[in-house]
Amino acid sequence: MRLPAAIVLAVLVWACGAHAGTEDAGRAAAARAAKYLRSKQGPDGGWHSETYGLLRSGQSLTPFVLVALLDAPDPPKDAVDRAIRFIRAGTNAAGEVGRSDPSLEDYPNFATALAIRAFRRVGAPADRMAAALRAQQFTEAGGWAPEHPAYGAWGMGGPLRKPPFTGHVDLSMTRHALQAAPDERALKYLARCQNPDGGFLFSTVVPDANKAGDGKSYGTATADGVLALLALGAPADRALDWLSKHHRVDGVPGFDDGTAKWRDGMLYYYLAASAQAFRAAKSGPPGWKDEMVRALAGRQREDGSFKNASFLMKEDDPLIATTLALLALTSASE
Numbered sequence: 629m630r631l632p633a634a635i636v637l638a639v640l641v642w643a644c645g646a647h648a649g650t651e652d653a654g655r656a657a658a659a660r661a662a663k664y665l666r667s668k669q670g671p672d673g674g675w676h677s678e679t680y681g682l683l684r685s686g687q688s689l690t691p692f693v694l695v696a697l698l699d700a701p702d703p704p705k706d707a708v709d710r711a712i713r714f715i716r717a718g719t720n721a722a723g724e725v726g727r728s729d730p731s732l733e734d735y736p737n738f739a740t741a742l743a744i745r746a747f748r749r750v751g752a753p754a755d756r757m758a759a760a761l762r763a764q765q766f767t768e769a770g771g772w773a774p775e776h777p778a779y780g781a782w783g784m785g786g787p788l789r790k791p792p793f794t795g796h797v798d799l800s801m802t803r804h805a806l807q808a809a810p811d812e813r814a815l816k817y818l819a820r821c822q823n824p825d826g827g828f829l830f831s832t833v834v835p836d837a838n839k840a841g842d843g844k845s846y847g848t849a850t851a852d853g854v855l856a857l858l859a860l861g862a863p864a865d866r867a868l869d870w871l872s873k874h875h876r877v878d879g880v881p882g883f884d885d886g887t888a889k890w891r892d893g894m895l896y897y898y899l900a901a902s903a904q905a906f907r908a909a910k911s912g913p914p915g916w917k918d919e920m921v922r923a924l925a926g927r928q929r930e931d932g933s934f935k936n937a938s939f940l941m942k943e944d945d946p947l948i949a950t951t952l953a954l955l956a957l958t959s960a961s962e
Contacts, residue, residue: 654921654961655701660932661954662700665693666707668947673710674718679945687718687726687734689947691742696954698749712752715743723756726785736785737764737801744808761809763788766797766817777832780817797833799849803856810859818856821849826866827874827882828853839883839890845870846882848894851901858908868905872913875902877923893940896952899924903959920960924953 670676674686675693683689694711697703718728726739740761747754764782766772771791772779782805783789783797799821806814820832827845831837840846850871857864874881879891880898903920906912927934929946934953936943943949 650918650921651961653925654917654957657921657925657928658700658954658957658961660928661934661950661957662697662932664932664950665697665947665954666704669693669707669710673712673714675711675947677945677947679947680942682732682734683942683945683947685729685732685734686714687728688739688742690714690718691725691739691746693947693951694746695742695749696951696958698746700954700958708750712747712750715746716752719743719757723758723760724785725757733784733786737761737782738785738804740785741804741808758809761805762811765805765811765813766794767811767813774813774816777820778817780811780814781832794833796831796837798831798837799828799852799856800830803852803859806856806859810861812860814856815860815862818853818860818862822853822867826850826870828867839894840887844882846890847871847874847876847880848898848901850874850882851898851905854905855901855908858905864909868909868911871902871905872911875913875916877919889938889940893936893938893943895936895938896934896943896949896956897941900952900955900959903956907959907962917960920956924957924960928953 668675670686674690676686677683677689690711694708698708715725719725720727724736724740725743726734726736740757744754744757744761764785766776766778766781770788778794778797781797781802783795783801789795802814802817817832821828823829823843823845825845828849829838829843829845830849835842838844850867854864854867854871857867877899880894883891899920906916929935933946934949935946936949938944
């Protein structure tokens, strides 16, 4: 009887124990995930959701997938070149990605930030995109005072917002923007998001967006906080300490029974963000790489993809879950 590849990978890691075995198994799982993603690239060079209509345009999914492929070993040049052309064709005159269709905005700040990172990785100019992203930051240029809870952060993007109307503002969007266009004014927002225990909450502007409860620390937000601080070259020790102490691979840490649905609903985002945070900080709890690879190898499907049973954060879309899993596997396999 032939065992499924995911089971073989999991057994390999358990049997080897040594980090060399983890690296091999992680790279094998990552290669299968990358192959799946390459198979889903459209003829136009973009990646288009087959699950969610909002993501069908490919404006935000394409740079998202592309960044993961570029971070993995041996990114396929043809697929990369076609994706770059797709993104370039969909960038508007202002340099924004995700707003090429006036009737449908597809997470513009997220898409633009990821596109900047992808373009820089391949040596393509991204100055216009970076200028567009910086214009979206809540700073004095837009009338936002340092005392405002949103100061230094980024929202969803789209038409520039003026006080007092912030719209949705969160740490995830801010982290991705900082990784593309670092600005120390964001330190004020990060300080407001960090709790006394060292962990992070998600938003100072939209209390209901704090999925563990207003004022409570949890895993995805804290991993984003670590990555945001590191993008600015700021100390992240307290946040890393929280993340290391609470880290788990079977769900997002920081949730109790009242918010338990988010423990599973954001699993792949957490695995990717925590692995990237530990990798960037050259830190983490003992054995986190082995544990991460074991968890993901056991969840990989026969075609190389991943899928969350929960729809809460759209991780039931294999394109999203597989991209996040690839980011985690790449970070854990070094």
